[in-house]
Amino acid sequence: MLEFPTWRKIWLWGLTLVACLAALPSLFSTAGVGWPDSLPDPEINLGLDLAGGSHILLEARADQVAAQRLENMEESVRSLMRDAEPRIRIGDVATTGGQMSFMLDNPADLDRARELLLPIVNGNGLTREWDLQVVDGQRMVLSPTDDGIEQAVSDAMDSATEVVRKRIDALGTREPTIIRQGDTRIVVQVPGLQDPDQLKELLGQTAKLEFKLVDASALPTDVAAGIAPPGSQIYNYSETSDFAGQTVAVRRLGGIRGDSLTNAQAGVDQQTNEPVVNIQFDQQGGAKFAKLSTENVGKSFAIILDGEVISSPYFREPILGGSAQISGGFTPESANNLAISLRSGALPVDLTVIEERTVGPDLGADSIRKGLLAMMIGSVAVVVLMIGSYGRFGVYATIALVFNVLMILGIMAGLNTTLTLPGIAGFVLTIGAAVDANVLINERIREERKRGRRVVTAIETGYKEASRAIYDANVTNFIAGVLLFLFGSGPVRGFAVVLVIGLFTSVFTAVTLTRMWVAGWLRKARPSDLSL
């Protein structure tokens, strides 16, 4: 055990120094000293509980995706059958029980209809998206497959994550983290953001914009009673609109969706001085809008946002330029929010905030200061106790502890992990593990000396016998730490990370490094007795 070849010493010192050097940028920044730009600066991220900021967990309504898909299916089927040459007449279209079904007026059209539907049913070829059944030779039933729905939800979440990213970027906050979590969740973390209300409002807005014709044939009494004429649907006016509390009948199909926008800007109406949102369609959307407005001059249409009518103006003249103005009781902020939401595209699915954590920066800084102070007091007490009890061996243990702390910080910085408040407690525990290792070794050496062994043999046996228990204890803690990381979340993970990294560094510093130092001392001093 006393043999430490030079190559091994170099390797151990090298490892220690590299890990400790990686900790320097973090230490410098905490002390408020600049770190030269020319050097690499891996830095420990401070968790939101230390740095302040907002954490928001959003959840999507997966059932909504399925419903939307069914609705799209109805439109596709209708237009496919209408555009077929010759036209295939269908009737009794129903979307109930999660399925879509329709009746062919003429059973002879069955094969042609099936042919037309095949591309949709088979989807992208990897997963079969719908099952097609024919009942009584005349009724066609399309039911979504589980794979198809799963794929649709996954796609919706991917694009929802992208939309969320765009919206948050538009707010101009720095370094937000946006990660998809699990099947239907998105985590948003924004350091430094203390008032998450605007963020939540922005994310809560689906921004699904639709332009649909108002059904002028509907009887006002029916509309008020919530009864829609065939082919129409009743919508509520939004609370901010001039007609809040009222309802309107709107043609279900044939409108335009806002997903073909190229731009949206908040502005002010020249005449009324009201905040408005100016939108710009792409070529295809512009052409559709031009057609719709040309065919319906003098009729009124509804601007529907997230299922609520925000205004229902008239087409005074054909709108050919591809741009339009949306008004509807906006405040300058809500107009701006809507513009951001429209620019970033509609969310394919509604998102609900299911968890939100906000920490003010004052508290975070205060916590760090108090935590550091407490750790310093604790460290001094530990050092006094160790050196008081084990003398020279206590000094070695103390130096090993310092390296231990630096190495943990360095490795954390290198791995780009996050230090949280419980992480600081993890630190304390790791220091405990390192101290325990040295206590075990030193007590064992004492014991072996008492049994009359010579100095070198006693130290050798002490390290060897104690290592077994240290090894077993660390592996069990490692197991607990890994499980904590796997099953825990957020701050608990922060604790687990420090614990697991700390287990490795504490064995390395408290056992390996001290052994090297003790061996060096023994060779040089050749003591005949130990003060231990």
Place this chain on the structure above:
Amino acid sequence: MKLLKLVPDDTNIKFLKWRVPFFVVSLLLIAASWALVLTKGINYGVDFAGGQEVRVTFEQRAEAPIAELREKIGSLGYGDPVIQRFGAENQVSIRVRLPEEAESVPGAATEIGNKVIAKIQSEYPNVRRDGNDTVSGKVAGEFRNDAVLALIAAMIAVAIYIWIRFEWQFGVGGLFALFHDVSLTLGMFALFQMEFSLQIIAAILAIIGYSLNDTIVVYDRIRENLKKYRKMPVPELLDLSVNETLARTVMTSLTLLVALVPLLLFGPASLFGLTAAITLGIFVGTYSSIYMAAPLLVWLGVTSDSFVPDETVADRQERVARGEG
């Protein structure tokens, strides 16, 4: 220099002599803990109960108006809020439970949170908002399940490891000691109605870790002594092992305590629950390693043969040849 020696050499405390009364007391404590957990219940924080927690500092007051706050927030109609001081006299956390029916409504927690914050800000203009947590019932339920799962998984995995490294009796003893520690910690939280949050789960796992450390150090010595003193009666051998490791046990516990106590006294308020749980765990964990994990070995039938290497193939063939097997 004269070095400190906290434990005199050659202690010979008869720990095992009192194993039956201590064991009975421990079993009673475990039963009492679970009775407390089941009757008084655990005071779940927002992490596990769902709802809204707002932390504020009354910047221009020396003391937070707790009674007034309770009344004003209570008037919102979400039942009596739980208001606790944390850190300084003028810092409080206000907790509002989620009504039962809101558990299943998406966004209900956030909405309640916004109302509570709006109320505080309108009533007290000079209040500093230090942070708030809103957790929906669904997420809270998942946190609860995850936490229980993590605890059970950690305990079982660790017991299996001990079984593999030692003998099955040691695995059972270790598992029982852990069960004891977790039970007593939960009982403590039920008794004093301290807030039980995600951080406390971290603390309990840390306690498991620490208690294991202790248990393994004692077990390691028992294993060693079983091989060394083949003739010694097991209770005596266990006493010897505990005594031999006593200096280490005291020293380690003490160093951990001197590191933890400053954190309790001067550390950030948000860490208090976590640190208190770990501090308690040091005592409970040490006790269980000595009084639960070791005596169990006697009753589970550990003998001096436990660590004798399995008989070799040659031995076995010889025995079979002699007609004994």
